[in-house]
Amino acid sequence: DGGITQSPKYLFRKEGQNVTLSCEQNLNHDAMYWYRQDPGQGLRLIYYSQIVNDFQKGDIAEGYSVSREKKESFPLTVTSAQKNPTAFYLCASSIERGTEAFFGQGTRLTVV
Amino acid sequence: QQQVKQSPQSLIVQKGGISIINCAYENTAFDYFPWYQQFPGKGPALLIAIRPDVSEKKEGRFTISFNKSAKQFSLHIMDSQPGDSATYFCAGRRGYSTLTFGKGTMLLVSP
Numbered sequence: 001d002g003g004i005t006q007s008p009k010y011l012f013r014k015e016g017q018n019v020t021l022s023c024e025q026n027l028n029h030d031a032m033y034w035y036r037q038d039p040g041q042g043l044r045l046i047y048y049s050q051i052v053n054d055f056q057k058g059d060i061a062e063g064y065s066v067s068r069e070k071k072e073s074f075p076l077t078v079t080s081a082q083k084n085p086t087a088f089y090l091c092a093s094s095i096e097r098g099t100e101a102f103f104g105q106g107t108r109l110t111v112v
Numbered sequence: 113q114q115q116v117k118q119s120p121q122s123l124i125v126q127k128g129g130i131s132i133i134n135c136a137y138e139n140t141a142f143d144y145f146p147w148y149q150q151f152p153g154k155g156p157a158l159l160i161a162i163r164p165d166v167s168e169k170k171e172g173r174f175t176i177s178f179n180k181s182a183k184q185f186s187l188h189i190m191d192s193q194p195g196d197s198a199t200y201f202c203a204g205r206r207g208y209s210t211l212t213f214g215k216g217t218m219l220l221v222s223p
Contacts, residue, residue: 004155033210040121042201042215043156058210090155098208100146103155
């Protein structure tokens with residue numbers, strides 16, 4: 001089945017540790033996105049990538065980093081510089097930027 | 113940051129009733145307005161979308177009404193069912209840019 005796989009579904013980390021969230025897609029989409037979702041805040045764009053080896057900051061990129069070494073993969077690292085990392089993180093992809101976005105099932109990160 | 117303002121934040125509707133969620137946008141260059149539906153613990157999924165050259169689009173029980181002059185659009189869910197209970201997000205986009213989302217509406221349809 002084609003789709004977007006985010007792993008793990010739940011993730012716990014101690015404060016001060018970096019953590020990497022996985023996002024893999026087999027839809028052959030060029031564009032991929034990372035969003036952060038907090039209660040009552042909607043979806044806020046962290047980073048997006050239109051093509052391999054290229055990515056741009058979204059609205060709330062501070063404290064996050066990404067890489068796009070393969071078309072299928074767009075991992076997100078939440079660094080210790082992110083002040084409030086506990087959130088629900090959503091990965092999405094689209095054929096190209098500006099076309100319909102398909103979302104993964106999300107990773108709920110809790111930092112204690 | 114161009115915003116999309118969504119209301120209400122939460123909504124309770126009786127089974128069989130009409131659910132109405134409203135959004136207002138600022139960027140007149142937006143040319144695509146989708147609605148996403150999200151169930152708890154899941155990712156959002158595209159529900160229905162409209163472009164500003166039409167005033168209404170209907171898909172089954174879901175209808176988008178679009179008022180270009182007022183820069184507003186709304187989602188109507190007819191004959192609301194408990195299975196429609198979810199969070200709904202409106203969004204806007206200009207050309208090939210990224211989506212700008214509203215803050216979401218939690219809909220509860222009571223049996």
